[in-house]
Amino acid sequence: MNKDAGRPAKRLSSHERRSLILDAAATVFFEQGYSATSMDAIIERVGGSKRNIYNEFGSKEGLFTAIVSEAAESALRALTAEEIGGRNLRETLTEFAQKLIEIYMSPKLIGVYRVTMAEAFRFPDLAKAFYDRGPGRTALRLAEVLEDAKQRGEIEIDDCRIVADHFTGMLRDNIHLRVVLGLQPPLTVDEKKKVVDSAVAIFLDGILTQPKRPQ
């Protein structure tokens, strides 16, 4: 009667084992890509038998989709959970940008980013899920913030969606690309701060010396 309660006790709990497998597999998948990663390589890292993986995830595809979904969700949790409650627009954007660059520069999300992009044709559902929960959701939320400010007359823009995309793009610029390509180590705290401040300043004020024509 003890087995009826879901899962019987094991040497390592099923959840622990699953978590270990996911971590090890994520490392290999994110480094080598989907096709170049072998199940043997994963087992070599995590130990145990291949039977474990196949019992838990069914196939290589199942393992891969589980990894990407889980990693994406865990990395993006910070953004969706917390509310953006700055006092004024500049502070709100700064806070927003700080969270965003923190997430985009995290090794885990960089792995998700690379592998999702690489396998977008093979796993279109995964690509859509990643975009919708990540960059898409972010941009939508930001667009709402901008819309509010627009209603209050603080800013004057046309299409909030496009402008929100632009702002997130500034945080995912060449620096991010260099990190993703492995040409540069992840940013230090100071560097992140500098990028955030610079992006916010340009986004709000532009770069022209002369103020905008009041017209």
Place this chain on the structure above:
Amino acid sequence: MNKDAGRPAKRLSSHERRSLILDAAATVFFEQGYSATSMDAIIERVGGSKRNIYNEFGSKEGLFTAIVSEAAESALRALTAEEIGGRNLRETLTEFAQKLIEIYMSPKLIGVYRVTMAEAFRFPDLAKAFYDRGPGRTALRLAEVLEDAKQRGEIEIDDCRIVADHFTGMLRDNIHLRVVLGLQPPLTVDEKKKVVDSAVAIFLDGILTQPKRPQ
């Protein structure tokens, strides 16, 4: 004695055959990725014998690097060759952005982008070459333009490099990401123009209603 003059004539010129192989292989590599692409699949597209590929490129790696290098160079040629000679800063930036978005949205460069990112660990030299000749070179050139404007007092910014990165990031934002992920068809001419104008306007003027404090 006729062979001494480099290459003897063939049914298809060596250059033509090489070009055909490169095109077919690029299509498959850019869709499937490096590891998932088989030489048989390439041969199936281009016809002929595998011997042709191995005589010309030596190996799968050789073919891949040749493809990426060639595709990147051909896609980026438009940007490096022509000079950016707008009359004022706004026109210069607009022209710059138009060329840039045209290149970044081209199917060929999207393929290079995806595959370079995916295989950055396996082919770090390729990643560096792509970045240096593409986004890196672009940002450097733009930074020079900004530096000139800064010297003339037209703009006030701190680090031209970072600001240039920001601008290029605005052109490679979520819209670009959606296209790369296959979630959206390539942009129409009108959409591109809208994005370019929006990015330039924000970059120069910011989004605040009030003009910057003259101080």
Place this chain on the structure above:
DNA sequence: CCAGCGTGGTACGTTGCGTTACCATAACCT
């Protein structure tokens, strides 16, 4: 203490792929 089952490790069947080799054929040069 003993039965039962999940687990670790290894080995296997099959498939696909990179690379090379072999032959028939069609084009080029003298």
Place this chain on the structure above:
DNA sequence: AGGTTATGGTAACGCAACGTACCACGCTGG
């Protein structure tokens, strides 16, 4: 025209990898 040479097609050779099977071991539970 005839020989040479490159090309097309097929096949073969290792090798690696997905997924499965087998077997010994140690933990669960009475």
